Amino acid sequence: MQYEEQAYTDLGWAKIDTGRPARTGAAEAVYAAGKTPEQVVGVLRTLREAHPGRVAIATRCDDACTEQVQAAFGDEAHCEAGVCAVGDFPDPENGPVAVVCAGTSDLPVATEAELVARANGLDTRLIADVGVAGLHRLLDRVGALREAACVIVVAGMDGALPSVVAGLVSAPVIAVPTSVGYGAAFGGIAPLLTMLNSCSPGVTVVNIDNGFGAAMAAARIMGVKAQR
Numbered sequence: 735m736q737y738e739e740q741a742y743t744d745l746g747w748a749k750i751d752t753g754r755p756a757r758t759g760a761a762e763a764v765y766a767a768g769k770t771p772e773q774v775v776g777v778l779r780t781l782r783e784a785h786p787g788r789v790a791i792a793t794r795c796d797d798a799c800t801e802q803v804q805a806a807f808g809d810e811a812h813c814e815a816g817v818c819a820v821g822d823f824p825d826p827e828n829g830p831v832a833v834v835c836a837g838t839s840d841l842p843v844a845t846e847a848e849l850v851a852r853a854n855g856l857d858t859r860l861i862a863d864v865g866v867a868g869l870h871r872l873l874d875r876v877g878a879l880r881e882a883a884c885v886i887v888v889a890g891m892d893g894a895l896p897s898v899v900a901g902l903v904s905a906p907v908i909a910v911p912t913s914v915g916y917g918a919a920f921g922g923i924a925p926l927l928t929m930l931n932s933c934s935p936g937v938t939v940v941n942i943d944n945g946f947g948a949a950m951a952a953a954r955i956m957g958v959k960a961q962r
Contacts, residue, residue, distance in 0.1 A: 910940055
């Protein structure tokens, strides 16, 4: 007999960790890249059946995957920027969390972070296109940034934005490098190294283009509890 925190559902080709919320407070999410649309739908359905009260999330969905998820779940499916969220977003229990992106080219990664944070019960506010090339745009939003209990900062190119933000707020700052940029950005390695070498103390850095990881880090920082 399995304890709740040890539970999983065996689909034959995958073992879905339905006990994860009992252990960590967050449900398993589907990384759709490399899976067929049918497999993604199958995992989402399993997660919804195991935890009807929480949103089931798939990230990195291509157009074919998104189309099949929407066909399978209808109005329950909310798909944007490669993220498919199935179920109603919960009422926020903590926050606010600000998701800040440097440019509109970084917006898909920022949107991934925003949707995953909302699915995990965070009051989330998106602040877009406030990169350091036009610093006055960011300074106009300092008041909103200082209201946030946690700030996720998404940037490519030179990756300087998290250092600037961290120098303006007292909240935890989670930096997300993106693969946006020309050749010397090396697919996100240049902004990643910039963020890791930030002169603003206390900046935490996640992997390149990992909006999902940033949102989950914010949920843990904010102490969001599991929704059954």
